[in-house]
Amino acid sequence: AMRPLAERLLTGTRVLLTAGPTRELLDPVRYLGNRSSGRMGYALASALGHLGAQVVLVSGPTALPVPKVAESIQVETALEMRAAVMEQVASCDLFVATAAVADYRPAEPAARKIKKDAEELTLRLVRNPDILAEVAALTPPPFTVGFAAETDEVERHALAKRTAKGLDMIAANRVGGERGGFERDENALTVFWDGGRRDLPMMPKTRLARELAALIAERYLERHV
Ligand code: CTP
Ligand code: CA
Numbered sequence: 001a002m003r004p005l006a007e008r009l010l011t012g013t014r015v016l017l018t019a020g021p022t023r024e025l026l027d028p029v030r031y032l033g034n035r036s037s038g039r040m041g042y043a044l045a046s047a048l049g050h051l052g053a054q055v056v057l058v059s060g061p062t063a064l065p066v067p068k069v070a071e072s073i074q075v076e077t078a079l080e081m082r083a084a085v086m087e088q089v090a091s092c093d094l095f096v097a098t099a100a101v102a103d104y105r106p107a108e109p110a111a112r113k114i115k116k117d118a119e120e121l122t123l124r125l126v127r128n129p130d131i132l133a134e135v136a137a138l139t140p141p142p143f144t145v146g147f148a149a150e151t152d153e154v155e156r157h158a159l160a161k162r163t164a165k166g167l168d169m170i171a172a173n174r175v176g177g178e179r180g181g182f183e184r185d186e187n188a189l190t191v192f193w194d195g196g197r198r199d200l201p202m203m204p205k206t207r208l209a210r211e212l213a214a215l216i217a218e219r220y221l222e223r224h225v
Contacts, residue, residue, distance in 0.1 A: 009217040011052030014070075016092040016142070017045050018085060018099035018131065020060035022078045026123070027110040031076075034100050038062030040187060041098035043209035045069050048096070050210075051217050056092065058084045060099060078102050078128040085131055089142060094220060096145045097132040104128060133165045141166075143220045148172040155190065162192055169193045169219055171212060193219055 019041025023031035038059060046067045049055045055069040058081055066072045073088075075081045078101045089095060104125035114121070136144045144167045148158040151174070158172035171189045188202040189212060200211050 008050075008052030009214075009221060010048060013053050013093045013220070014056065014091060015048050015053045015094045015096060016056045016058065016085065016088050017041060017048070017096040018058045018081060018101070019045065020062040021100045022060045022081055022102045022128075023076050024102045024105035024128075025077065025109045026106050027112065027114045029113055032102060032104075032106065034102065036060075036062075036100035038064050039185075040205050040209065042067050043206045044096065044098060044213060047206075047209040047213035048216070051213055053094075056088050058088070058099075078105060078131070082129050082131045082134070085135065089135055089138065092142050093224075094145065094216070095132075095135045095142045096216070097135075098147055099131075100149065101131055102128055130165070132167070136166045143168050143223065145169045145171065145216055149175045151176040155192075158190070158192055168223070169216065191215055 020038035021034045021036040023033050025031050041059070042062070042064050045055050045057050049069055056071045056073070057067070057069045058073045058075060060075060060081065073084045075084050081099060081101060105128055107124040107126045132144065132146050135141065146161065146165060146167045148161045148170055150157045150172060154172050154174050158170050162170040169191060171191045173187055173189050186202055186204050187208055189200045189208060191198050191200065191212065198215060200208055
């Protein structure tokens, strides 16, 4: 159902949002991937849309139906995701990075299918660009929101990431445990910004996305009105 007009806080703003995993090609039929389902990102894209924002979604491969957004761009690799983001970012007011971007990619993807000739195979990987850090370093940057997926010392790592990348907000979640994170319907987040924090306790990802969208809108409007 539509929300009342008064709650459409992000009407007139354009939000660029990355979601899903990336796939880093090893050869024409294989890739290195990760366990991101894209669910949190897609739910957040919908929730921001319900607040009136025009959402541009840049997504890696997921099994999800594309949410109703202003524009949806499907990519596969981190380099493709970065290219799509850099093409769109100048026209956007907010950048929300929910994607689980691969930190490394194979240094020399094979042009042909790798055959099992050898007993051992060593892969050499090179660093991918940090899309979020690059966007936050633009002049002027959009309002930037990052995620921090951590298995331990969640708060310390998240705060360090917010500072290092120069982000307006960071949403930290614990991954790899029994509860929440990847491949789950529920999640919990702790959100940090300059001088503030809010705990969003364990709840279904759709509801969590609505609460996070409202918090993003609140912080953004605080800064930009
Ligand atoms: N991110 C990005 N581009 C990358 C890597 C990460 O845009 N190449 C974004 C993610 O979308 C997320 C944030 O940066 O919003 C943090 O990602 P995370 O993997 O938690 O942190 P990293 O900075 O990659 O550090 P590490 O994996 O070593 O913890
Ligand atoms: Ca990473």
